[in-house]
Amino acid sequence: MRVTGLGALGSQVRVTLSRTGTTGRTTNQSAPTTVSTTTYTVSGGSISVPVTGMDAWAAYQLLITPTSGIATWQQRYEAENAAVVNANRFSSSSASNGGYVGQIDGSANSRNDAFVDFIVNVPQTRAYTMNIRYANGTGANSTQGLAYNGGSWSTVTYPPTGAWGSFGSSVNVTVNLNAGWNTIRLAKGAPSFAGGTGYAELDAITLS
Ligand SMILES: [Ca+2]
Incomplete structure (x- = not known):
């Protein structure tokens, strides 16, 4: 190669x-x-x-x-390339890589639970900042559940943005990851998660 x-x-x-x-x-x-x-x-x-x-x-x-000379590490993972369950991929000119995941709508029913699983590889075991690019056209705060590597759930809050399918806004959260492969789930609904409020579309996450 x-x-x-x-x-x-x-x-x-x-x-x-x-x-x-x-x-x-x-x-x-x-x-x-x-x-x-x-x-x-x-x-x-x-x-x-x-x-x-x-x-x-x-x-x-x-x-x-x-091998040396660059002190920081950063990697972006596109939502449209992640494992998308009970939601759908769409195109948008303002989205990173031209694609995003929307209709992340289902909750409170294991057959409809909607979530996106990002499989990420990080160089060290430490806390990482996870920047989430999203859109929220509801006009009010929306929330999704966040869990990684099978751990407990926390809540991510997405303030309203201009419109559905229009990207540029992001929020930061902290995740504690292990060196190597990790699974990060953002969910409207998922087994053992009661369900987020409102709705949000996902474009990408960036770990640094
Ligand atoms: Ca994207």
């Missing part, structure tokens, strides 16, 4: 290659498997990473980070 446009990351980068396995049609896999973690020298802004013995049934990911 050849990756270009890396000049801003410095002369060396750390590359973690991970992959999913195949566990059959009805058995989930708890997390990806790390294949290798290697430091590469960036040449002309690019690196070439060999991926040997690829499995056609597997999915692969390269995570490329600077």
Whole structure:
């Protein structure tokens, strides 16, 4: 795999290659498997990473980070690329990546509970600021439940914004994440969550 446009990351980068396995049609896999973690020298802004013995049934990911010189870390995850349950994906020119999740409406019924699960990968175990881009056209505060890694529920409050499907507003919350993979759920309704008030659409989360 050849990756270009890396000049801003410095002369060396750390590359973690991970992959999913195949566990059959009805058995989930708890997390990806790390294949290798290697430091590469960036040449002309690019690196070439060999991926040997690829499995056609597997999915692969390269995570490329600077080896030094950048003190902060930030990553955005799009709601439209997350696991969307009982809600729908839409397009909007003002949305990050052009897409968002709306109709996050169902609660108080396990068949209709509406939520979005973000699967995120973070470099360290620590508290992160999670910036949530959203729209709330109800004209009043709305709330959703927030839980991560199977933990307890807290409430996220979304002040009203200009209109549905129009993005630019965001709120910040703090999440305590573990190094590696984490699951973050934002829910109108979900099992063991009583339900948020009002309604909100989700565009993206940014962790830093
Ligand atoms: Ca988006």
